[in-house]
Amino acid sequence: MADAASRLTALAEELLGEPLPVRIRAWDGSESGPPGAPALVIRRRRALRRLLWKPGELGLARAWVAGEIDVDGNLYEALDHLADLLWDRDADAKAKASPHPVRDPKVRSFVRGLVGLAGPWPPPAPPAEEVRRRTGAIHTKRRDKKAISHHYDVGNDFYELVLGPSMVYSCAYWDEGSTLEEAQRDKLDLVCRKLALKEGDRLLDVGCGWGSMAIHAAREYGARVTGVTLSAEQAAYARKRIAEEGLTDRIEIRVQDYRDVRDGPYDAISSIGMAEHVGSVRYREYADDLYALLRPGGRLLNHQIARRPERDEDAYRIDEFIDAYVFPDGELAPVGRTTATLEEAGFEVRDVEAIREHYALTLRRWVANLEKHWERAVRATSPGRARVWRLYMAASALSFEHNKIGVNQILVVRPEENGAVRMPLRSREWTAAAGD
Structure with a gap:
């Protein structure tokens, strides 16, 4: 588990096919990424379990709300760099940014790497601030x-x-x-x-x-x-x-x-x-x-x-x-x-x-x-x-x-x-x- 930040950076860059635009600071104290860039702080490795369980925006949101991830530095700059993960609705960009088990070998490699870093399952429950799944007619x-x-x-x-x-x-x-x-x-x-x-x-x-x-x-x-x-x-x-x-x-x-x-x-x-x-x-x-x-x-x-x-x-x-x-x-x-x-x-x-x-x-x-x-x-x-x-x-x-x-x-x-x-x-x- 030593140097989790470097391992996460390498996994992300392999998936994205380009350098990661933010630094990664991991729960073990390690740090990796471009000097001077805002840092994505992963305080708890269970944040990775959330991402594996709910790939994309909702998994990231749950980790953020729970305080398991944070940003050190300019929040707007960090969000700008991570905009593809948070906002881009284009299907190709979404598939590129969101790890899930498909046939793409880069995605499969990314998922296997996260599983190795994430720790024991299952993922934690969603934060209390999340609205529970609703059924029935909307806008009654x-x-x-x-x-x-x-x-x-x-x-x-x-x-x-x-x-x-x-x-x-x-x-x-x-x-x-x-x-x-x-x-x-x-x-x-x-x-x-x-x-x-x-x-x-x-x-x-x-x-x-x-x-x-x-x-x-x-x-x-x-x-x-x-x-x-x-x-x-x-x-x-x-x-x-x-x-x-x-x-x-x-x-x-x-x-x-x-x-x-x-x-x-x-x-x-x-x-x-x-x-x-x-x-x-x-x-x-x-x-x-x-x-x-x-x-x-x-x-x-x-x-x-x-x-x-x-x-x-x-x-x-x-x-x-x-x-x-x-x-x-x-x-x-x-x-x-x-x-x-x-x-x-x-x-x-x-x-x-x-x-x-x-x-x-x-x-x-x-x-x-x-x-x-x-x-x-x-x-x-x-x-x-x-x-x-x-x-x-x-x-x-x-x-x-x-x-x-x-x-x-x-x-x-x-x-x-x-x-x-x-x-x-x-x-x-x-x-x-x-x-x-």
């Missing part, structure tokens, strides 16, 4: 509530450390020199201006989170807001903030599924970072429900992460790590499919703004907050949960930067009864700063 109300609770009910104290005072868990809208709080305020204001909110308007905020959008719309624009969330912890936190702001007469927060909202019509609807939870099998229902809740002439602002289209859409697979540890049952769709479904429901699409680069900046700030407050964050939730969020947010930042995923604000309008839609001739003037 009961199952969606459990999925939302898994992601959001991990402690408001934890989210305060990561998100900062704004308590906004979606892409901010940046300008040169902005702080995170300023960029989140500007995003909320941009949404309000796109919705053309004015004093007394009824706004439905779908997936209202910790109440930031509702508070901004009521305080700055005089709107009367109904916010709905499936997270009891979010709702309690939002109600407390609203009371402190003296806005209880203007804002109601409900623990309610958007499919159960029946008190329309609303003048405007905001859906910010919520539609990713809806799922492809329910997206037309989502669009139909929001259409029915809007008055004729009312506007919906749908702020949603999008993925790149696949050449073979039937072959699209949900990310294993995200599904098991972050967003159970979450799905991303190409922006074209989203706009088409909204149009099929009867909406007219009036504006699509792509703000992909803004989410990369936002995620890097959240990662910096988490790393700055690491010990407090671990105490607020669990070591495994903190590791999940660090990996998820850093990898997502790189995905946005490399245009693997994007985020778009889609503004749609419910036409008047005669089919008309009345909008300003220069509606894009909302991109100017408020008061300009």
